Amino acid sequence: HLFVSDVAITDLIHELGLGDKLAWLESKVGLYHGGTIWNFGTPMDLMRFKPLSLLQRIRVGFWTFLLQKTKDWRKFEGVTARDWLVKHMGAEAYRVIWEPLLRGKFGDYYDQVSMTWIWGKIYLRVASRGKGMAKERLGYPMGSFGEVFDVLGERVSQQGGDVHLSAGVNRVLVEDNNATGLEVQLSDGEAEPRNYDAIIATTPSYIFTRLVPDLPDDYHDKLVNVQYLSAVLVILILDRPLTDKYWISIADHDLPFVGIIEHTNMIDRSLYGGHHIVYLTNYPDRDSELYQKSAEELVAEFTPHLRQLNPDFDPSWILEYHHHKVDGAQPIIGINYSQRIPDHRTPIKNLYLANTTQIYPEDRGTNYSVRMGRQVARMVLEDAGEPVD
Known part of the structure; x- marks a missing residue:
């Protein structure tokens, strides 16, 4: 997906004549913690996040708001995300929200990541909302990103280039x-x-x-x-929805994936034969056991945990699955x-x-x-x- 602030690629999409296929849609975002999927897309969702006390929620909201308004990233460059977040948002908020997300994204390097990385995530997200902190709107080229790349290659060829x-x-x-x-x-x-x-x-x-x-x-x-981490992705084609959320961040060490993107909770499933498309993601080290596993092994490891997000889930829902992995996907910042x-x-x-x-x-x-x-x-x-x- 794209954010409203992603002007470089949206300009390119329009330049390629595909602007009429670029849709901006509201999305539902969740955070999985303590066996519950919590709504986690707006300030009010944070205020309803009961794993933190009311005072802790207010503290997180206050500092998140300041980060969204801070334009100079340089002031965060010399401090780790862990140290800054513990100092300003509190140890409990760090333990419940931030540490699981940093561990999921950066593995054993989680405590080395600069606060600048967190700033970028928070500062840029506010640009994808409307006035008054409205719901987030995300962009998607309805012909798929693959069509964007194909048309770009065609334009290169038309101008005398070879691809x-x-x-x-x-x-x-x-x-x-x-x-x-x-x-x-x-x-x-x-x-x-x-x-x-x-x-x-x-x-x-x-x-x-x-x-x-x-x-x-x-x-x-x-x-x-x-240093780099790699990316492992399992795509499940289901005959029914897994959740009602588009994006769920996993704040639980016990689950073998760190994010769930249910594509058809934002894009109409009729475009995919009425099926439901779910992405399960992780960022392991390239030498890890997880990175070496086959598609069958990953599906066998991942799918039992889906019952923690939906107790009714059954493997028979899976019509087909696909597996992709990319080495050198995420540099350690x-x-x-x-x-x-x-x-x-x-x-x-x-x-x-x-x-x-x-x-x-x-x-x-x-x-x-x-x-x-x-x-x-x-x-x-x-x-x-x-x-x-």
């Missing part, structure tokens, strides 16, 4: 500290050098160091010193992170890097990827002496 999908790259070719092309792995097993004027790499940093092993030490160190971000212009001429570690202080997402893509494209044109719009 090669699933093409392996062995390394970046460098001569006299100048990137000259790529060594591409062909389907027949042969490697072929291809010359290019400029190269923009969008891989995770640890993969970029393999493609360009001879980077200067100071730039190389910035790349290897960022530690304190003073801005000092460790590598430049888009690498020390090698005509070689540029644009990946999720360089999205800051916002969290990674499609909107900021589009924004960064435009920024780096302008750099390439400027360095080549070409006119920039």
Whole structure:
């Protein structure tokens, strides 16, 4: 989904002629804690959140409001989220709400995450609400995000560009500290050098160091010193709804997933054959047992816990399931992170890097990827002496 504040990607969607398919819809957000799904999308929902005392709820609401009004993220950069939240919102609010969410998102790194990351989540969410803290509105291209990417590829081709999908790259070719092309792995097993004027790499940093092993030490160190977590996603196609919420954050260590997104609680299920689509997400380390599990193993592990959210759930509701995993999905945003971000212009001429570690202080997402893509494209044109719009 998109937030109202995601202007870069919404502008792109309109530029591609798909603006009439972009719908803005209200969503229901919940927090699972103590065996109950609590409404958790508005200030009034917070005031009704009984796991915290009234005084604690007021304290959380007060500081959340101040975070929403604070524009300068730099004041949060030198402190961890844990320390700031405990100090300002209280130890109990941190234990009940924030620690489970940080653990779910960042695993063993939860106590190293900068408060800037929390600020970004809270500050940007208010932009997705109407006046007077109304319900949140989220955007979705009704032809799917896949259609957006397909049309973008078609436009590139129409303007004389070539789009090669699933093409392996062995390394970046460098001569006299100048990137000259790529060594591409062909389907027949042969490697072929291809010359290019400029190269923009969008891989995770640890993969970029393999493609360009001879980077200067100071730039190389910035790349290897960022830790990543991976993403595991199980998609269930059900014959009936699981809950009445679009998004449920899991504040419970015992559940093996950290988020439930019931897509068809925001998008009409008639578009999906009348079925109900549920996403179960987690962010494990790439070396973890969870990341290595097959689709069948994950479904077997995840589905028994769905009865905690809906006691009536039965595995027979599952019509089909799908499994996806992505390595290097979430960089760990530690304190003073801005000092460790590598430049888009690498020390090698005509070689540029644009990946999720360089999205800051916002969290990674499609909107900021589009924004960064435009920024780096302008750099390439400027360095080549070409006119920039």
